[in-house]
Amino acid sequence: MGKVLVVARRExxxxxxxxxxxxxxxxxxxxxxxxxxxxxxxxxxxxxxxxRIVVFDASETSRQSEANEIDxxxxxxxxxxxxxxxxxxxxxxxIVDESGRPTGPRYEIDLRLVEHLTDALRLEQSDRIRSxxxxxxxxxxxxxxxxxxxxxxxxxxxxxxxAAFYADGGALSDVRRWFDRAISDAVRERRLQxxxxxxxxxxxxxxxxxxxxxxxxxxDRDGGIRKAETVDRLSAIFLPxxxxxxxxxxxxxxxxxxxxxxxxxxxxxxxxxxxxxxxxIQWMTGKxxxxxxxxxxxxxxxxxxxxxxxxYLDYWEKIPWKIVPWFVVYQLLGVTLYSSLFMAVGxxxxxxxxxxxxxxxxxxxxxxxxxxWFNVIRDPDSGLAVGLSFYPPATPLLMIVRMMVSSSxxxxxxxxxxLAMLLGTGVCVFAAARIFRIGILSQGHTPSLRELGRWIVSx
Amino acid sequence: MNVIELHDVCRSFGxxxxxxxxxxxxxxxxxxxxxxxxxxxxxxxxRMILRVFAPDRGQVIVFGKEHGEVADDRIGYLPEERxxxxxxxxxxxxxxFADLKGSRHSQADIDDWLRRFSLADRANHRVESxxxxxxxxxxxxxxxxxxxxLLILDEPFSGLDPVNxxxxxxxxxxxxxxxxxxxFSTHDMSVAEQMCDSICMIHRGRKVLDGPLDExxxxxxxxxxxxxxxxxxxxLLRLDGVMRINDLGRMRELRMRQGADVQSILRNLVQAGPxxxxxxxxxxxxxxFLRIAGDTCAQNECxxxxxxxxx
Numbered sequence: 001m002g003k004v005l006v007v008a009r010r011e012x013x014x015x016x017x018x019x020x021x022x023x024x025x026x027x028x029x030x031x032x033x034x035x036x037x038x039x040x041x042x043x044x045x046x047x048x049x050x051x052r053i054v055v056f057d058a059s060e061t062s063r064q065s066e067a068n069e070i071d072x073x074x075x076x077x078x079x080x081x082x083x084x085x086x087x088x089x090x091x092x093x094x095i096v097d098e099s100g101r102p103t104g105p106r107y108e109i110d111l112r113l114v115e116h117l118t119d120a121l122r123l124e125q126s127d128r129i130r131s132x133x134x135x136x137x138x139x140x141x142x143x144x145x146x147x148x149x150x151x152x153x154x155x156x157x158x159x160x161x162x163a164a165f166y167a168d169g170g171a172l173s174d175v176r177r178w179f180d181r182a183i184s185d186a187v188r189e190r191r192l193q194x195x196x197x198x199x200x201x202x203x204x205x206x207x208x209x210x211x212x213x214x215x216x217x218x219x220d221r222d223g224g225i226r227k228a229e230t231v232d233r234l235s236a237i238f239l240p241x242x243x244x245x246x247x248x249x250x251x252x253x254x255x256x257x258x259x260x261x262x263x264x265x266x267x268x269x270x271x272x273x274x275x276x277x278x279x280x281i282q283w284m285t286g287k288x289x290x291x292x293x294x295x296x297x298x299x300x301x302x303x304x305x306x307x308x309x310x311x312y313l314d315y316w317e318k319i320p321w322k323i324v325p326w327f328v329v330y331q332l333l334g335v336t337l338y339s340s341l342f343m344a345v346g347x348x349x350x351x352x353x354x355x356x357x358x359x360x361x362x363x364x365x366x367x368x369x370x371x372x373w374f375n376v377i378r379d380p381d382s383g384l385a386v387g388l389s390f391y392p393p394a395t396p397l398l399m400i401v402r403m404m405v406s407s408s409x410x411x412x413x414x415x416x417x418x419l420a421m422l423l424g425t426g427v428c429v430f431a432a433a434r435i436f437r438i439g440i441l442s443q444g445h446t447p448s449l450r451e452l453g454r455w456i457v458s459x
Numbered sequence: 460m461n462v463i464e465l466h467d468v469c470r471s472f473g474x475x476x477x478x479x480x481x482x483x484x485x486x487x488x489x490x491x492x493x494x495x496x497x498x499x500x501x502x503x504x505x506r507m508i509l510r511v512f513a514p515d516r517g518q519v520i521v522f523g524k525e526h527g528e529v530a531d532d533r534i535g536y537l538p539e540e541r542x543x544x545x546x547x548x549x550x551x552x553x554x555x556f557a558d559l560k561g562s563r564h565s566q567a568d569i570d571d572w573l574r575r576f577s578l579a580d581r582a583n584h585r586v587e588s589x590x591x592x593x594x595x596x597x598x599x600x601x602x603x604x605x606x607x608x609l610l611i612l613d614e615p616f617s618g619l620d621p622v623n624x625x626x627x628x629x630x631x632x633x634x635x636x637x638x639x640x641x642x643f644s645t646h647d648m649s650v651a652e653q654m655c656d657s658i659c660m661i662h663r664g665r666k667v668l669d670g671p672l673d674e675x676x677x678x679x680x681x682x683x684x685x686x687x688x689x690x691x692x693x694x695l696l697r698l699d700g701v702m703r704i705n706d707l708g709r710m711r712e713l714r715m716r717q718g719a720d721v722q723s724i725l726r727n728l729v730q731a732g733p734x735x736x737x738x739x740x741x742x743x744x745x746x747x748f749l750r751i752a753g754d755t756c757a758q759n760e761c762x763x764x765x766x767x768x769x770x
Contacts, residue, residue: 006558014546268542273601275511276536276611277559279529441511 003278007286008293015257015294025301028249050106051175053087054125054137055080058114059144059162079140080111082186083179090178107175110134116141122166129168136167138179144187145194216407239318240377240404243327244397246302248370250331251396254295255338258287262346262440263355271440280437284343288429291339292332299331323403326414330396330421337392337425338366344432344452347439354446361449369394373401380406389417392424431456460487461520462609462640463508468517470503477503479664481517485642485657490635492655492672493644494744496752500664501644502539505611508642509536522608532560535607539614539644541598545587549578552586553600560605572600576626592623599627603634610634612643616650628654648745658744660751667751676741683746684713684721687736688728698731700724705746710736712746 015021057080077085087107095104114121117139125137143162163183165176192199213236214228265271274283310316341362349355369388376385380402388394389402395417402409438455439447447455463485470478478500485491495501506512507519510529518525522533543552550569557565573579576596586594595618603610612631616624631654635641645651651658651672658675660668668675688695688711692704695711700719705712715724721739728734742750 002561003559006555010544010547010555014544018546264544265542268545269538269540270542270544272538273536273541273543273556273598274559275506275529276509276534276538276602277556 003282004286004289007278007283008289011261011287011290012293012297014261015290016297024253025298028253029302046102046104048102048105050108051135052108052110052133053175054110054112054128054134055083056112056114056117056121056137056139058116058139058141078111078113079144079183079186079190080109080113083138083182084109084111086182086186104174107178126166129166136165136170136173136175139164139166140183144183145190218407236405237377239320240401241373243320243323243404244369244373244401247327247331247334247397247400250295250298250302251334251338253298254291254335255342257294258291258339259342259346259355259359261287262343262436263349263352266347266350266440266443275441280440281433283440284340284433284436287343288336288339292335295331295335299328320404323400326403327400329418330399333418333421333425334396337421337428340425340429340432341366344435344439347436348442348447348452349439350443350446357446358452366393369397373397376401377405380409386413389413390420392421392428395421395424461485462487462522463642464518464520465504465507466518466520468504468507468514468519470500470507470512470514476664478507478514478661481661481664481666483659483666483669485640487640488635488638489656490631490641490643490654492651492658493642493661494646494648494651494658494668494748495644495661496646498663499661501661502613504661505536505613505642505644508611509534532605533608535560535602535605535610537599537602537610537612537615539617543586543594543597543601545585547586548583549573549586549589549597550582553597553604556601557604560607562605564606565604568604568606569600572604575630576600591618592620595619596623596626599630603630606639608638608640610639610641610643612641614645615643616645616647624650648743648748652744660748662752668747672744675747676744679742679747679750681739681741682715682717683740683742684715684724685710685736685738685740686713686728686734687711688734689732690728694731698724698727705749714742714746 057078059079087109091106095102095106097103122137122139125134128134129136141162145162163179165179167173167176170176189199192202212230214230217228218226220226265274278286307319310319345355345358345362349358368391372384372388375382376388376398379385385398385402389398399409399414399417403414434456435452461484463483465481465483468478468481468483469476481500481504483504493501493504503512507514508521510519510521510527510531521527521531544555547555550573553569553572554565557569562568569582570579573582576599578593578596578600581589581593586597589597599615602612610631615627615631619627628650631641631643655672657671658668659666670678686695687709692706692711695701695704695713698713700715700723701713702716702719703714705714713724715721725737728737
């Protein structure tokens with residue numbers, strides 16, 4: 001045990017008592033927060049360049065005759081003209097803040113009423129887009145009013161829906177989204193009129209009802225019934241996601257240096273010197289212990305900072321105290337599991353490049369929870385969420401998410417996942433120790449996955 | 460008492476036989492040289508003594524035990540390929556190895572060794588700031604700091620300048636005088652010749668020579684003549700009784716045929732031209748090494764004509 005502690009102490013000091021550790025501590029929240037702050041910074045400087053748009057409206061002939069049959073008059077505005085009016089309304093009302101400053105680009109629509117559009121005309125307009133003369137052009141035809149068309153979105157298919165949007169890489173542009181909405185609204189109105197319904201009445205009837213989200217009602221310490229708290233987006237999505245990302249970052253911040261440390265010992269032949277002084281299993285255990293201590297230090301620093309911020313922002317009540325012990329235990333087991341696997345990779349590799357190759361198959365297993373976390377937040381008691389919670393590399397991340405979202409995780413699941421995690425960690429440490437014992441002496445040859453399997457089985 | 464005993468030890472890696480039926484005995488309190496060319500099985504043998512590898516066959520007995528643990532605290536080990544944590548300070552890295560071995564009197568010993576190796580003023584410097592020679596000194600101190608009973612040094616003199624070589628040599632001799640058993644592998648025959656009480660030569664995994672140094676040299680007899688003369692190598696080779704020449708530059712070593720008459724060779728040399736130096740002696744360890752390695756090579760690879768010039 002003495003040797004294990006000596007190695008653990010060295011590993012801990014080598015990781016913590018460095019400038020890079022402090023820089024990493026400071027950078028991690030910056031990087032994580034950057035994801036949230038950057039879009040805001042970008043929207044703070046909106047694109048204000050006017051978008052010139054050509055709308056070819058070939059829908060008029062049949063629509064007009066249709067309208068005549070319904071209303072018996074010729075007073076209906078062409079669809080393209082309505083879009084022009086909607087764009088003007090947007091330019092004057094929707095993209096100006098309270099102080100009168102523009103918050104978005106103006107849309108200037110050049111309306112062309114045509115019988116039909118030829119390919120030559122489409123090419124001409126495409127060239128105008130290429131030369132930046134216009135931003136896009138839109139094509140409307142008679143099929144917009146054909147109710148037999150099974151379209152959900154009028155612009156998804158030019159040949160099928162009667163509306164098409166042409167732009168240079170504009171599939172996801174705001175302009176296209178605006179036309180999606182505007183054309184839908186205008187056409188819907190026409191269709192309602194065609195059906196003899198008052199669009200205003202229908203709009204009233206279609207007004208959505210917002211369902212307010214609450215948590216569960218529970219008894220307080222005095223035996224009274226405590227009202228359920230409102231579940232806002234912060235506690236429903238961002239808090240679980242933030243905690244999961246924090247856990248993920250803590251695991252990787254600890255496991256990655258373990259790999260690098262082993263690789264350094266192997267490349268600099270320190271491993272050769274250590275072999276005469278310590279058994280490989282003691283060596284690896286000491287390094288794992290050092291990693292765990294390092295992650296606890298990181299956690300303590302971040303937790304302390306988070307508490308200060310929560311107190312300052314008056315979020316004290318939002319702190320999920322019940323989850324804190326689980327978080328710590330899952331984190332410790334996670335660090336042990338991840339670090340042991342990373343150490344095994346470091347011991348088997350001869351260079352950083354080797355380590356990257358060996359990490360690839362491992363990453364698929366370790367990153368699995370990152371692909372499903374949103375499904376787990378949406379339905380924390382689904383079969384997928386419960387099943388994956390018993391998969392040790394995913395347990396710490398998904399269980400924290402589930403515990404944050406749902407207060408009714410059965411006890412058997414909490415204990416069961418913990419036992420699965422313990423078992424999984426034990427298996428990983430055992431396998432990693434066997435790879436470590438052989439790999440640390442192996443020089444010049446990177447083992448294949450099959451060889452690694454043989455090392456694990458035969459020892 | 461024997462500190463190490465190897466009996467009929469074999470070890471292979473895949474199809475390659477690294478150590479083949481090796482017997483070796485190392486007595487306590489002596490310096491034992493382990494000699495052999497690269498790839499001859501020295502490091503594999505050392506790793507079996509350290510219990511890093513188990514033998515495929517045979518017995519490896521260390522301190523009287525056949526089944527010991529890896530990293531015995533009574534053994535100090537300086538590997539051939541060695542490194543240190545670059546970011547650690549000199550004092551801390553030595554203390555780390557002392558602590559790993561459970562040394563109780565490390566602080567005083569660290570100070571003594573640092574002073575002895577003129578590193579006292581570098582104690583708080585990072586390892587990465589040291590020259591190669593200084594780093595080698597730190598590595599040596601790390602191996603001996605816990606006062607092991609058996610010290611295993613794998614090529615301890617490689618890359619050392621003459622001053623540091625003397626420093627290491629004196630340190631090893633002092634450790635021996637303090638009762639430590641030392642096993643070191645080396646290519647440097649002159650060092651082995653100066654320091655070792657006994658030697659073992661291993662070639663292609665098999666022991667080809669073993670025993671106290673004097674006995675080994677006696678075994679090869681007084682068959683070497685060192686001369687300084689104006690004759691060419693071809694003229695010397697034509698002398699009756701001379702089998703091979705080792706050209707050392709100013710001096711040349713003539714190896715005599717078995718049963719050749721020294722007096723006759725001396726007479727012929729004097730008659731052939733001016734003779735400045737004539738000395739009859741045992742072959743050096745280097746010469747013995749070359750003879751064995753060369754003989755093995757000749758048997759296996761390059762059938763050479765009898766007679767020739769080395770050097």
